[in-house]
Amino acid sequence: MxxxxxxxxxxxxxxxxxxxxxxxxxxxxxxxxxxxxxxxxxxxxxxxxxxxxxxxxxxxxLGAGNFRRMFGDDPLFLQSLKVTAIYVVVGTPLSLCFALAVAVVLNRGLRGLDFYRSAIYLPSLFGGSVAIAVLWRKVFNGDGLVNQLLAFVGIQGPSWISEPQTALGTLIALEVWQFGAPMVIFLAGLRQIPREFYEAAQVDGASRVRQFWSITMPLLSPILFFNLTLQLIRSFQAFAPAFIISDGSGGPADSTLFYSLYLYQEGFVNFDMGYAAAMAWMLVLLAGAVVAVNFFFAKFWVHYGD
Structure with a gap:
């Protein structure tokens, strides 16, 4: 067997x-x-x-009918692209610059660093929330806090959210104000840079400005690239602030008609869900193209220390 x-x-x-x-x-x-x-x-x-x-x-x-309508028969689509482009191009760099500047200051070993870091990060916890948008509307209204402060020095301020020239600026200011998240990431990156590099530069007589551009920025470039990518994607998706401040209309004079807000109007106000779906996929393509360009140029300015 x-x-x-x-x-x-x-x-x-x-x-x-x-x-x-x-x-x-x-x-x-x-x-x-x-x-x-x-x-x-x-x-x-x-x-x-x-x-x-x-x-x-x-x-x-319909085939490609929705996409032909976007670029041929819909001026509001082009307006929403323009508004979103301004918001991304202006708001993203300003937000990152403020975040980096504050991170550099906090990295100098201030007393109560944990308190300052938490206080600065706090607005970012409510980023994109309805409550913050309502608060911002109160601040920049005709009789809001900003105009009350201007009245102390004899300046009659406009209704910032009701003027086409200033309404988008208030939303950009809100984006810049919520710089806490990238600031914390920048601060973590700054803490990883060896102090010996700065000490050697001081021995060679390099100024603080020279140290920043020759040591801090090259070594921090991967963190800057990471923050830039996240902020670009976040800016393309901005919705709640424009919806609350303009009462969902994108006004005044379509000056705050963000792409995502116009997509919402077409899908859930006009019940043209096919067109809204086409806009959603176009947003994916546009944001993906911008991020791809960012990745392409990263090889020229991002240094990984290898």
Whole structure:
């Protein structure tokens, strides 16, 4: 009688199947949630982007009609692109500059550093929230805090949120005011720069400005790149401040008509969900293109110390 024993390869194969089975079992809740609430809706929105859909009747196939409408027959789409571009190009650099400046100051070993860091970071905890947008509206209203301060020096300030020339500026100011998150990341990066580099530069007679541009910025460039990427994506998605301050209209004179706000109007006010889906995918492409350009040029100014 011949007795056969399982080979080592067969044992390993069964062990691998057993381990894979348990891995899939633990991953199943996440996979189900991802397919049901992320991948599924994304694929559905991609289909709807090529249809006319009003939420009440069945989608009607339009092909590229929604995309032709964006760039040919919809001036508000171009206006929303313009407003968002100004917000991104102006607000993102200003926010990062303030964050870096404050991080450099805090990195000098101030007393009560934990308190200052928490106080400065606090506005970022409510970033994009309705409460902060309502507060900002009160501050920049005709009889708000800003105009009350200007009245002390004899200046009659305008209603900042009601003037097309200044309304977008108030939203940019709100973006800059919430610089706490990148500031904390900058501060962590500054703490990782060896002090010996600055001591050697001082021995060579380098000024503080020279040290900043020759030591701090090159060594901090990966952190700056990381913050820049996050801030760009965040700025493209800005919605709540413009919605609250303009009462959802994007006014005055469409000066605060952010891309995401116009997308909301088309989808949930005008019930043109097909066009809104097309706008959503166009936003993904635009933001992705900007981030890709950022990654491309990063090789010219980001230094990883290798």
């Amino acid at each position: 011949t007795i056969t024993y399982p080979t080592m390869r067969g044992q390993r194969r069964r062990r691998t199947r057993y381990q894979n089975g348990w891995a899939l079992a633990f991953l199943a809740p996440w996979l189900i949630g991802f397919l049901a609430f992320t991948a599924g809706p994304m694929l559905m929105s991609l289909y709807l982007a090529f249809t006319k859909y009003d939420l009440l009747s069945a989608p009607k196939w």
